Amino acid sequence: MIDLHTWPTPNGFKVSIMLEEVGLPYTVIPVDIQAGDQFEPEFLKISPNNKMPAIVDRDGPGGEPYSVFESGAILLYLAEKTGRFLPTEPAGHYMAIQWLMFQMGNIGPMLGQAHHFRHYAPEKLPYAIERYTREAGRLYGVLDRRLGEVEYLAGDYSIADMANMPWLRSHEKQGQDLADFPNVKRWYDALGARPAVQRGLEVLADQRKDPAKMDDKARSVMFGDEQYKSR
Numbered sequence: 001m002i003d004l005h006t007w008p009t010p011n012g013f014k015v016s017i018m019l020e021e022v023g024l025p026y027t028v029i030p031v032d033i034q035a036g037d038q039f040e041p042e043f044l045k046i047s048p049n050n051k052m053p054a055i056v057d058r059d060g061p062g063g064e065p066y067s068v069f070e071s072g073a074i075l076l077y078l079a080e081k082t083g084r085f086l087p088t089e090p091a092g093h094y095m096a097i098q099w100l101m102f103q104m105g106n107i108g109p110m111l112g113q114a115h116h117f118r119h120y121a122p123e124k125l126p127y128a129i130e131r132y133t134r135e136a137g138r139l140y141g142v143l144d145r146r147l148g149e150v151e152y153l154a155g156d157y158s159i160a161d162m163a164n165m166p167w168l169r170s171h172e173k174q175g176q177d178l179a180d181f182p183n184v185k186r187w188y189d190a191l192g193a194r195p196a197v198q199r200g201l202e203v204l205a206d207q208r209k210d211p212a213k214m215d216d217k218a219r220s221v222m223f224g225d226e227q228y229k230s231r
């Protein structure tokens with residue numbers, strides 16, 4: 001049994017999609033990041049960077065409970081635990097890891113900044129909006145070129161696709177139009193048609209709050225003073 005500490009965000013959905021794909025039983029433990037659950041001492045023991053998602057595998061290495069934070073590490077852990085969605089032959093294996101790292105180092109941080117400056121920032125800063133919207137568009141272009149050559153990012157469907165796809169759901173909020181990226185759109189629609197992906201995207205979906213309606217307390221927890229209290 002896996003405990004999944006999560007909230008309905010792209011990083012959380014990566015892991016719920018994988019758990020649905022492999023069919024491992026899991027319990028969802030909500031981490032309300034607008035209420036500050038990520039700073040609870042018990043949560044920090046399993047996720048020291050105060051971010052969801054995190055998992056605890058009750059049947060970890062040696063049969064002992066084992067916790068994992070960072071969604072990319074969680075996807076690798078689950079892929080290796082189950083022997084699914086990560087090729088074992090070296091060329092495919094490292095291809096999947098490359099596109100997983102591409103997501104962790106680029107798609108997540110840059111699309112996240114585009115979303116932040118376009119929608120969350122109290123001040124509309126043209127420099128930041130232009131910089132991150134342009135970078136988001138460049139990254140969509142990288143994905144589009146890759147997906148013009150292969151059906152899935154690593155050839156076969158893998159954790160690399162599961163990591164990238166949830167981030168593209170907010171393409172409008174990131175200032176992007178999928179019509180400009182036809183190969184991305186083909187892949188995005190194919191993933192969205194998978195029942196396991198649909199179930200993974202439903203996890204805690206009813207808890208999703210409109211960022212435009214974030215109150216001062218939530219803003220402080222997410223972006224303000226509360227962030228620095230756990231130091």
Ligand SMILES: N[C@@H](CCC(=O)N[C@@H](CS)C(=O)NCC(=O)O)C(=O)O
Nearest residue numbers: 009011033038050051052053070071
């Ligand atoms: N690199 C991390 C990023 C996780 C992350 O950014 N989580 C955000 C929500 S999507 C979070 O928990 N934010 C709460 C906070 O920073 O206090 C991962 O991929 O797991």
